[in-house]
Amino acid sequence: MIKPWLFEFFHQPLDPQLRSDPQAVHDHFRWYLDLWTAADSRDFEGIFFSEHHFGAAYSPSPNLLISSVAARTTRLRLGAIGSVTSYATPWRIVEEMAMLDHLTDGRLEIGLVSGIPPELAVVGITPEIAAARHAEISDVLDAALRQSVISHHGTEWNFDDLEILPRFLQQPSPPVWTAVRSAGSAEKAGRRGWKACGGFLSAKEIAVAFDAYRKGANENGHPCGPEQIAVRRMVTFVDKPSDQREGMHRAKRALLEVLHASAGSLPPWAALLDRPDESIAALSDEEFVSGTAEQVAEQLVEQCQVIGAGHMVVAFSERDRARLEHSHELFSSEVAPVLRAAAVS
Numbered sequence: 001m002i003k004p005w006l007f008e009f010f011h012q013p014l015d016p017q018l019r020s021d022p023q024a025v026h027d028h029f030r031w032y033l034d035l036w037t038a039a040d041s042r043d044f045e046g047i048f049f050s051e052h053h054f055g056a057a058y059s060p061s062p063n064l065l066i067s068s069v070a071a072r073t074t075r076l077r078l079g080a081i082g083s084v085t086s087y088a089t090p091w092r093i094v095e096e097m098a099m100l101d102h103l104t105d106g107r108l109e110i111g112l113v114s115g116i117p118p119e120l121a122v123v124g125i126t127p128e129i130a131a132a133r134h135a136e137i138s139d140v141l142d143a144a145l146r147q148s149v150i151s152h153h154g155t156e157w158n159f160d161d162l163e164i165l166p167r168f169l170q171q172p173s174p175p176v177w178t179a180v181r182s183a184g185s186a187e188k189a190g191r192r193g194w195k196a197c198g199g200f201l202s203a204k205e206i207a208v209a210f211d212a213y214r215k216g217a218n219e220n221g222h223p224c225g226p227e228q229i230a231v232r233r234m235v236t237f238v239d240k241p242s243d244q245r246e247g248m249h250r251a252k253r254a255l256l257e258v259l260h261a262s263a264g265s266l267p268p269w270a271a272l273l274d275r276p277d278e279s280i281a282a283l284s285d286e287e288f289v290s291g292t293a294e295q296v297a298e299q300l301v302e303q304c305q306v307i308g309a310g311h312m313v314v315a316f317s318e319r320d321r322a323r324l325e326h327s328h329e330l331f332s333s334e335v336a337p338v339l340r341a342a343a344v345s
Contacts, residue, residue, distance in 0.1 A: 002304045002339040003045040004331070007081070007232055007315040008036070010049065010059040011258065014319050029058070031321065035328065037072040042332035043340075046077030046109065048177075048197075048313055051084045053119050054263035063096050070104040079109025081179050081197055081232075081313070086115040086130040090140035090157055094164050097141075101169045108170065111177040112138060118264020132156065142192060145173040177230075183212035190216030190224060197313055199232035202284035203306040206231060210307060226310025226344045231303060236290040236317040237327055247290025249276040251317035288317075293334035300335070301342045310344055 010032060018024040036047055047069065049062035059065065062080035070078055078100075083093065093112070101108040114134035117127055136154040143150045144164045151160045168174060176194045180186040181201070189196040190213040198206040210229055217224035234255070236247040256273040259266055269280045279285065289299045300312050314331065318324040 001310065002226075002301065002342050002344060003311045004043065004336040004339050005045050005077075005230070005311060005313040006036075006039060006047045006328075007313045008032075008047055008049050008059075008065075009052070009258070009315060010057050010065065011319055012056055012058055012261070014257070025058075033068060033072065035325065036069050039328065039332075040073035040076050042328065043336035044076065044332060045311070046079065046107070048109070048111065049078075049080045050082065051080060051113075052116070052262070053087075054122050055119070056258045056261035063100055066100055066108070067103050070100075070107065074105075075107075077107050077109050078104050079175075079177065080111045081177050082111030082113035084115040085112055085134040085137040086120055086125050088133075088137060090137040090152070091159075091162060091164065093137055094141055094144040095166075097174070098164065098166050098168050101174055102166060106169045106174075108174045109177060110141070110174050111179075112141065113179050116264075118262065118267075122263045138192065141176070145176070179232075180209055180213070183209045186210055186213035187216035189213060190218075190222065191220050193217065193220065193222035195228045195230065197230035197232055197311070198307070198309075199313075200283055200287055202286045203231070203303040205284070207307045210309075226304075226308055229307065229309040230311035230313050231307050231309045232313040232315065233289045233300065233303070234287060234315045234317050235296055235300075235327070235331065236288065237293065237296065237330055238291060241292055241295060244291040244295060248285065248288040251288040251290060252276040254317040254319065257319075293330055296331075297335045297338035300339060304339075304342070304344055308344060312339055 013019050013028050049059055049065050051062050053060050066078045097110050114130045120130055133156055136156050140152050148167055149161055149163050178189050178194050178196055180189055180196045180198055186196055186209040196213055198209055214224040234251050236251045238247040252273045259270050269282050272278050272280045289296055304312055316324055316327040318327050
């Protein structure tokens, strides 16, 4: 079985005039909250939010979104891939996650990431600082999931006999996720016993990273089957099978719009999104899954089977409200059942 999840970047409105109108922004929030609430009765396993600052997304604190959606839903699993450790303190990360576990009635999926370099650079956080903070906060979280009183002595933080309250509702702990791109980061996640999500690269390239994940997990006695592995893809629906290529082009243009509105400098490969028939080494065409519902389902199942992933985390390229609503409905009714029926070894 492949479990279907929503991935929410929570885009700001496309129109700059709307972005400068507080009432229009408020309407934007309410519309998205209604959309996510509707997902509770659709065939989605849950929603993963993400943390972004200074640019194209209204998601500087995904924990607030999780709490709000939890109050409106009863079934969906809710989490973030992920909360950015580089801006945080370890005790607050753990305390807020524990609170969310109770506020979601035990539906929380914890997710930690070190952050996106262009966003971190805006406030002077280097990749080296981000990596060090991420490692320490990850160690504190792992300890707090096992015991209520913890001590830690590191480069950034030092404390003894710190009591973390409240305790988590889910026992022995909620699932913990992280995003991985390289074999090295995947192996670290496996060693911690965390679940991991890959994206951007081709299915074969992601599969290589997850071989390293399985090695790290196996050496430390952690499970490493399909239930621990996810892949994230951007999906665009088209009406006719022959429009599949145009759907991919549409998705690339949508990604370029997001990059232009985001913080920091554009990545070197961004210009190639304006030439969508050219290949991009850092961003595989397999990231952009387009076609009819049947074509989309076939591609997603095939990629999960290559990778050995039991979770498909889907972002939709559409920004128009009617099209985005249609994408949610179509995926839920025609793609999700195919994923759930598929076998992954």
